Amino acid sequence: FTPIASKEADLKIVLLGESAVGKSSLVTRFASNAFDADKESTIGAAFIVKKYYVTDPETNEVKLINFQIWDTAGQERYQSLAPMYYRNASVAIIVFDLTDISSLTKAEFWIAELEAYNREEHKIQILLVGNKSDLSKNENDNQISETVERLKVPYFKTSAKEGTGVDELFKYIVDSIDDGI
Ligand code: GDP
Numbered sequence: 038f039t040p041i042a043s044k045e046a047d048l049k050i051v052l053l054g055e056s057a058v059g060k061s062s063l064v065t066r067f068a069s070n071a072f073d074a075d076k077e078s079t080i081g082a083a084f085i086v087k088k089y090y091v092t093d094p095e096t097n098e099v100k101l102i103n104f105q106i107w108d109t110a111g112q113e114r115y116q117s118l119a120p121m122y123y124r125n126a127s128v129a130i131i132v133f134d135l136t137d138i139s140s141l142t143k144a145e146f147w148i149a150e151l152e153a154y155n156r157e158e159h160k161i162q163i164l165l166v167g168n169k170s171d172l173s174k175n176e177n178d179n180q181i182s183e184t185v186e187r188l189k190v191p192y193f194k195t196s197a198k199e200g201t202g203v204d205e206l207f208k209y210i211v212d213s214i215d216d217g218i
Contacts, residue, residue, distance in 0.1 A: 133168070148188055
């Protein structure tokens with residue numbers, strides 16, 4: 038069943054972060070509500086499109102959001118290509134692994150790069166995601182909350198494996214653009 042949408046918007050999202058933090062798994066979880074433990078690593082970048090319908094609870098008006106989600110490879114050698122993917126993006130999801138504190142350092146690097154880009158009159162919304170909450174024993178919590186406070190970016194915890202937190206993340210994105218369409 039495909040509802041008829043009265044409004045439509047395109048939304049480009051880019052995922053950035055160290056290799057193996059779970060970027061591709063998050064995209065798969067959001068796009069098809071599945072998890073594939075044996076998936077091959079992303080080379081360069083890959084993108085998926087997903088149609089997402091939201092109904093306004095007050096007016097019952099249906100809006101269609103065409104998500105275009107770019108999943109970039111975390112490897113160092115592709116780093117210089119990143120601007121190609123975040124250029125024209127509305128939202129950047131910076132992902133780290135809750136059980137690997139070095140991936141948080143990498144996340145900080147990406148946030149700094151995007152903030153510098155935003156200072157040149159761009160307006161990418163930056164979100165920070167700590168993934169693999171199913172494996173985390175809260176061992177890095179102090180350092181994570183100190184970093185999140187300092188960076189002042191919206192922060193979400195997810196498990197692409199179990200699906201926890203993924204809906205909340207995308208709902209936040211949908212809500213934040215809702216007024217724009
Ligand atoms: P990417 O390189 O950042 O795109 O990371 P992948 O999505 O390829 O995931 C890297 C590895 O971590 C794979 O073996 C995934 O199965 C695993 N993985 C990803 N997300 C999760 C998660 O939320 N929990 C657990 N336990 N493993 C995950």
